[in-house]
Amino acid sequence: MERLKRKIDQYLIDWKNTKDKMPLIVKGARQIGKTDSIENFAKNNYKNVVEINFALQKQYQSIFDDGYEVDIILKNISLINPKFEFIPNETLIFFDEIQSCINSATSLKSFNKDGRFDVICSGSLMGINYNQIESNSVGNKIDYDMYSMDFEEFLWAKGYKEEQIENLFNHMKNLEPLSDIELNVMFNNFKEYMVIGGMPAIVNRFVTQKNYSGTLEMQKQILLDYEEDITKYASGLDQGRILNIYRKIPTFLGNENKKFQISKVENGARTREYVGTVDWLKNAGIVNISYCLEQPSLPLGGNYNPDNFRLYFSDTGILIGSLDDESQDDLRSNKNFNTYKGAIYENIIGDILVKQGYKLYFYKNEKGTIEMDFFVRDKDSLIPVEIKANDGSTISLNKLITKEKYKDIKYGIKFGYKNIGFNGKFYTFPYFLAFLLKRYLRDKSMNYID
Numbered sequence: 001m002e003r004l005k006r007k008i009d010q011y012l013i014d015w016k017n018t019k020d021k022m023p024l025i026v027k028g029a030r031q032i033g034k035t036d037s038i039e040n041f042a043k044n045n046y047k048n049v050v051e052i053n054f055a056l057q058k059q060y061q062s063i064f065d066d067g068y069e070v071d072i073i074l075k076n077i078s079l080i081n082p083k084f085e086f087i088p089n090e091t092l093i094f095f096d097e098i099q100s101c102i103n104s105a106t107s108l109k110s111f112n113k114d115g116r117f118d119v120i121c122s123g124s125l126m127g128i129n130y131n132q133i134e135s136n137s138v139g140n141k142i143d144y145d146m147y148s149m150d151f152e153e154f155l156w157a158k159g160y161k162e163e164q165i166e167n168l169f170n171h172m173k174n175l176e177p178l179s180d181i182e183l184n185v186m187f188n189n190f191k192e193y194m195v196i197g198g199m200p201a202i203v204n205r206f207v208t209q210k211n212y213s214g215t216l217e218m219q220k221q222i223l224l225d226y227e228e229d230i231t232k233y234a235s236g237l238d239q240g241r242i243l244n245i246y247r248k249i250p251t252f253l254g255n256e257n258k259k260f261q262i263s264k265v266e267n268g269a270r271t272r273e274y275v276g277t278v279d280w281l282k283n284a285g286i287v288n289i290s291y292c293l294e295q296p297s298l299p300l301g302g303n304y305n306p307d308n309f310r311l312y313f314s315d316t317g318i319l320i321g322s323l324d325d326e327s328q329d330d331l332r333s334n335k336n337f338n339t340y341k342g343a344i345y346e347n348i349i350g351d352i353l354v355k356q357g358y359k360l361y362f363y364k365n366e367k368g369t370i371e372m373d374f375f376v377r378d379k380d381s382l383i384p385v386e387i388k389a390n391d392g393s394t395i396s397l398n399k400l401i402t403k404e405k406y407k408d409i410k411y412g413i414k415f416g417y418k419n420i421g422f423n424g425k426f427y428t429f430p431y432f433l434a435f436l437l438k439r440y441l442r443d444k445s446m447n448y449i450d
Contacts, residue, residue, distance in 0.1 A: 002208075003040060004200055005156045006033060008146055012041040015142075016118065023108040023119035025098070025133070028146035029285025029314060030229060031222055033200040034122045035096055037146070046118070048091040050077065050084050054104065055097035064103040070114040073107060088116040098123040098133065099233070105136040112140040126233035126284040147285075148198030148315040150355045151435040155189065157207050169436050172429065173443055177419045183430060187417065190432040194337060194348055197317015216328065219321025226286055226318075234280060241265075241277045249287065249311050250322045253343035257364070258310045271307070278311065288312045288350055290360035293375065296400055298382050298408045300361055300375065310362065316348040345387045346373055349415060349434050353385075356438040370396045378441045382408040385437075386426075388416035394426070401425045413437070 008026070015024055026034050042049040052060045063076040074086050085091070093111070095104045098121045111119045121141075149157070152165060168186070171178055178186070195215075196206050202218045227243060234242050244265045252260050260278075262271045281287040292308035293300070313319040320331065331337065337344050350360050353374060363384075364371040374385040386397045397412045402425070412426035421428045433440075 002204070003036065004033075004149070004153070004204060006037050006149070006153060006200075008037045008144065009041065011144060012038070012120075013045070016041075016045055020115075021118070021142075022112050023121065023137075023141045024144060025105075025137070025141050026120065026122040026144050026146050027285070028124075029148070030124045030225065031199055031201065032146055032148045032285070032315075034146055036200070038094055038096075038120055038122055042092045042094060042120075046090065046092040048085050048087050049094065050086065050091060051094040051096065052077070053096040054101035055099075058100075061101045061103075064101075064107055068103075068107045068110045070107075070110050070116070073110070086117065091116075092118045092120065095119070095121045096123065099126055102132045102136060105133040105141075108137040109140040124229065124233075124284060126229060126280070147351075147355045148317075149200060149203055150198060151190065151193050151352060151432065154193045154196075154198060154203060157203050158189065168433060169439065171420055172433050172436055172440050175420055175422055175427075177421065178430070183419060186432045187430065190430075191337070194316055194344060195320055195331065197315045197320065199315060199317055202317060212332065215317075216321060219317050222318060223321050226284075229284070233284075238277055238280065241274055242280055244269075245274070245277055245311070246281060246286065249313060250319065252311060253319070253347065258343060258346070260309055260311050278309075281311075285314055286318075288314050288354050288360055290350060290362050290374070293361050293363045296363045296370075296372065296375065296382060296384065296406055296409065298377065300359070300377060300382070304361055312347045312350045312360075314351060314354070316344065316351055319344065319347050342387065345415075345431070349385075349387050349431070350374065352434045353437070356435070358438070370399055372396055372400060376413075376437070376441070378445045380445075381410040382406075383441070384409060384412045386412065386414045388414060397426055 015021055026038060028034055039051070042051070054061055059080055060077065063073055063080070066072050066076060077084055098104045100123070104121060108119065108121070111117060155165060170176070192206070195212065196202055197219065199218070199222060202215050205218065206212065206215055227246065230242050230246060231239055248265050252258060252264070262269050262274050265274070278287070278289065282289055290310045290312065291304035291306065293304050295303060297303060313322070323331070353360060353376065358376055361375045362373055363375065372384045373387045376383050376385055384397055384400045386394060394414060397414060400406050400409050401412050414426050414428050415431050415434055416428070418428045418430055420430070
């Protein structure tokens, strides 16, 4: 099976070449390719690699029992496996599944001060374990948030080159409409990505065999694996509550307003009983949370209601795998992505935004007369982002841009089955260009002349 190119590949090379680098923790959900990426980097960039998996090789969990001095840790590792070599400045130590051994995080301070060895840690970081890891290693490590494959990585997997992606960006930057063939081909690629998602094993199967055979079964298996992980890593009473939320996500997304409501998770459920459970799923990399803004104004961070939110799967392929059989047939036979009232489009664009580093926010006023799917910002304005599953009206978008009360909003962005354009109020882009949004806005701000 040919290895797929990932964005973390270049990041790891840049990290290795950084002077006085700190140990690195690669965070992310299960099965997104963390271990494979780190192992590939290690093989190609180090003479010597020491890899320890604390979940599979439990005997190594005791290597910190005698303290955290580097030489003591290395001596204990060598006692368990005398074949390991530790050559200063030429060795990578890779601690995998660190959630199974919290003490490994405490050791990072010693490795950071010692400086003779490069250290990378990885794990699914489920539940409260990450809080422990954070407190045990603060100031002595850097974090890299890894996700399932984004649309650009999917295009790489299909054989597209950098210059072809650069061409898409140039069209976007210059507001130059794409040709019919460019639109049709890229929309087809995007529809494939919507069905497949970004889990590397599933993408690899799809691009290798050039059809969807077996991919749904793999998606359903990942859903089950996540359930198993929740049962394994969530503590006590929270297990059942976290599972309740996890299983209900498709139901909420199928509702008209998509709002997450604890009272609908189980009969008699109270909000206070579910404190922390949604954050658990977020920390595990399983969900993305979108919060409702109190007002469509800046700043975004201090202007939302923490009790009013929507939950999306962090990989749209997992949402697809969770749909019922009838929806599956409609989706695959008829390419009807309007299934679930546009939730598939919202889920995938939300995921694309998160993979660019955005936090998710939406807005719906009390009267229900204005509703907006997402908001981002450039250096001095708030930008409403509308996701259109069909060619319906854009009443909310127009109101947000034209009404004087929304002073922070100067223009909007609409994604849909449209070509590139600008009508004086909002920019229109085809869905498949969403992965370039942050770069586009940065470029636009740099070149903006008032």
